[in-house]
Amino acid sequence: MDNGASFYADYLNGDDEGFYRIVREYYDGLTMYVYGIVGDFFRAEEVADDTLLKLSVKKPPFRGASSFRTWLYSIGKKTAIDSLRRSGPVHTGEGLDENTPSDSDPENDYIKDERNRQLYKALGKLDPEYREVLYLSFFEDMSADDIAVVMRKKRNYVYQIVFRAKKALKDELEKEGFVYD
DSSP: OOHHHHHHHHHHTTOHHHHHHHHHHHHHHHHHHHHHHHSOHHHHHHHHHHHHHHHHHTOOOOOOSSOHHHHHHHHHHHHHHHHHHHHOOOOOOOOSOSOOOOSSOHHHHHHHHHHHHHHHHHHHHSOHHHHHHHIIIIISOOOHHHHHHHHTOOHHHHHHHHHHHHHHHHHHHHHTTOOOO
């Protein structure tokens, strides 16, 4: 049983600390994942909150057919889609807060921040399905099987869409003048 599953089992057995562990472990990644779906960071935070609220209130059973994270992200995706249905898409194409302070080398931080802005901008221009599969694959390091569960697609389709998404991202980055190291 992975950590999330054990935390959730603890929570279901009356240990509130189990739920707090889930929030600490998965909130940021879940927020970033649904950000790729809803296109607005504040809305993504609301969707992540709603997803965790569903766990807290409805206490859906985790059957262990996938990893806990995959199961949680599936719930997050459904919640994000419901949010879009209620109030429509917001895709602004903007990245996250670009004024985050840093304690390390300012020049290297600036270069890294600029590259991240270019990457987020390029990702924002991609088809939503491409954004989703790239985020799950590279930022969340999910396997093709886990991505297939979250996206409700076959594994072979996931391989195809990752290939197409990487090509589309590369093309978009090259249009933006991105320089590879």
